[in-house]
Amino acid sequence: xxxxxxxxxxxxxxxxxxxxxxxxxxxxxxxxxxxxxxxxxxxxxxxxxxxxxxxxxxxxxxxxxxxxxxxxxxxxxxxxxxxxxxxxxxxxxxxxxxxxxxxxxxxxxxxxxxxxxxxxxxxxxxxxxxxxxxxxxxxxxxxxxxxxxxxxxxxxxxxxxxxxxxxxxxxxxxxxxxxxxxxxxxxxxxxxxxxxxxxxxxxxxxxxxx
Amino acid sequence: xxxxxxxxxxxxxxxxxxxxxxxxxxxxxxxxxxxxxxxxxxxxxxxxxxxxxxxxxxxxxxxxxxxxxxxxxxxxxxxxxxxxxxxxxxxxxxxxxxxxxxxxxxxxxxxxxxxxxxxxxxxxxxxxxxxxxxxxxxxxxxxxxxxxxxxxxxxxxxxxxxxxxxxxxxxxxxxxxxxxxxxxxxxxxxxxxxxxxxxxxxxxxxxxxx
Numbered sequence: 001x002x003x004x005x006x007x008x009x010x011x012x013x014x015x016x017x018x019x020x021x022x023x024x025x026x027x028x029x030x031x032x033x034x035x036x037x038x039x040x041x042x043x044x045x046x047x048x049x050x051x052x053x054x055x056x057x058x059x060x061x062x063x064x065x066x067x068x069x070x071x072x073x074x075x076x077x078x079x080x081x082x083x084x085x086x087x088x089x090x091x092x093x094x095x096x097x098x099x100x101x102x103x104x105x106x107x108x109x110x111x112x113x114x115x116x117x118x119x120x121x122x123x124x125x126x127x128x129x130x131x132x133x134x135x136x137x138x139x140x141x142x143x144x145x146x147x148x149x150x151x152x153x154x155x156x157x158x159x160x161x162x163x164x165x166x167x168x169x170x171x172x173x174x175x176x177x178x179x180x181x182x183x184x185x186x187x188x189x190x191x192x193x194x195x196x197x198x199x200x201x202x203x204x205x206x207x208x209x210x
Numbered sequence: 211x212x213x214x215x216x217x218x219x220x221x222x223x224x225x226x227x228x229x230x231x232x233x234x235x236x237x238x239x240x241x242x243x244x245x246x247x248x249x250x251x252x253x254x255x256x257x258x259x260x261x262x263x264x265x266x267x268x269x270x271x272x273x274x275x276x277x278x279x280x281x282x283x284x285x286x287x288x289x290x291x292x293x294x295x296x297x298x299x300x301x302x303x304x305x306x307x308x309x310x311x312x313x314x315x316x317x318x319x320x321x322x323x324x325x326x327x328x329x330x331x332x333x334x335x336x337x338x339x340x341x342x343x344x345x346x347x348x349x350x351x352x353x354x355x356x357x358x359x360x361x362x363x364x365x366x367x368x369x370x371x372x373x374x375x376x377x378x379x380x381x382x383x384x385x386x387x388x389x390x391x392x393x394x395x396x397x398x399x400x401x402x403x404x405x406x407x408x409x410x411x412x413x414x415x416x417x418x419x420x
Contacts, residue, residue, distance in 0.1 A: 003361075037357050049361065052353040062326075062349065064361040116272075139272065143262040147247050151213075151259065151274040 002046040002198065005059040005068035009052075011183050014090040015069040018185075022205035057082060057186070066191040066199055073160055073181040077121045083187040086207050091183040093162040095124055096174040100149045105156070108132060108176040115155040118148030125158040128178045146170040212256040212408065215269040215278035219262075221393050224300040225279040228395075232415035267292060267396070276401040276409055283370055283391040287331045293397040296417050301393040303372040305334060306384040310359045315366070318342060318386040325365040328358030335368040338388045356380040 025042035056070035148154035235252035266280035358364035
């Protein structure tokens with residue numbers, strides 16, 4: 001049976017709608033009363049694993065799901081062995097460096113060497129600051145990263161920015177983008193290689209919608 | 211001004227009630243309509259940072275908060291430089307090894323060498339399996355760890371167990387405890403050393419309630 005790992009939260013509705021067009025109806029997962037984490041498709045030939053964002057790459061990489069939908073931000077942070085199949089286009093946002101508006105920093109390179117940068121995405125942040133050759137001390141946080149600069153713990157943050165409202169509400173501004181992120185269809189490399197056509201036909205149908 | 215880091219979620223009510231008895235009223239944070247992450251106490255001489263569980267040790271270790279309340283589970287996982295001040299007693303739970311009931315494993319040492327163990331607490335799990343000298347492959351998940359054994363990705367999990375209901379609902383049983391966890395009052399070591407009595411009097415008042 002085909003198993004698909006879907007991320008709870010902002011990408012779920014878009015993920016379900018793309019699979020629906022490929023003939024797999026997982027709309028049960030959108031029911032607010034649904035408590036199941038493993039949900040069969042209406043047709044019964046597939047099932048969805050409903051997991052947190054960061055766990056989608058894990059279930060696909062370990063082969064418990066053959067396909068998965070997750071943001072490019074998570075894929076960049078997790079660095080697991082996955083086949084990147086399709087940029088699905090929805091769920092767009094930017095991974096940005098942001099600072100207090102009052103700080104005067106207007107480019108990442110303006111930040112003082114060895115300053116602190118708070119982020120949920122410390123791997124992405126490390127790669128970026130290495131690339132611009134600026135040594136910084138990264139502080140890993142799991143939520144509300146904007147508190148870093150507000151409390152004075154960090155000079156800057158690296159975080160996802162969608163509308164920019166959270167930044168504005170907290171007196172922060174984005175000064176540099178690391179990359180643009182959107183939802184991606186990923187696959188387990190071995191499952192794709194062993195596929196006798198079933199996975200490929202789903203991937204083709206999802207791709208043809210674009 | 212004294213800043214206290216409080217964990218959102220299950221420990222929040224107990225944390226607020228213990229500080230209230232020490233004269234610091236943070237009850238505003240319990241208001242479901244509260245959206246602020248930095249909340250002044252009613253008396254105005256202190257403020258609370260409302261952060262995720264895993265971020266409490268970070269804000270206290272970096273000195274943005276002088277005191278914090280967080281579970282021993284998080285302290286064990288994060289391993290930051292903090293003064294452990296008081297076991298507050300509430301928020302009790304166990305860090306346990308659990309397996310599928312149908313698996314037949316009844317002690318951690320029964321698990322096959324090099325099997326996979328899924329956990330949000332991979333540092334705690336690593337320390338434990340090293341101690342019992344059983345080599346395992348740890349898979350880090352961020353939520354719904356019980357899906358690990360259900361999907362066949364992992365033979366066992368290491369997770370927090372409070373009532374045991376999540377395990378039962380998923381056909382899992384706890385077979386071994388790593389440690390018992392409860393809420394702890396922690397402090398920034400330097401702030402405590404530089405303290406002219408203000409912090410100590412709060413700690414003493416909280417301790418005297420026991």
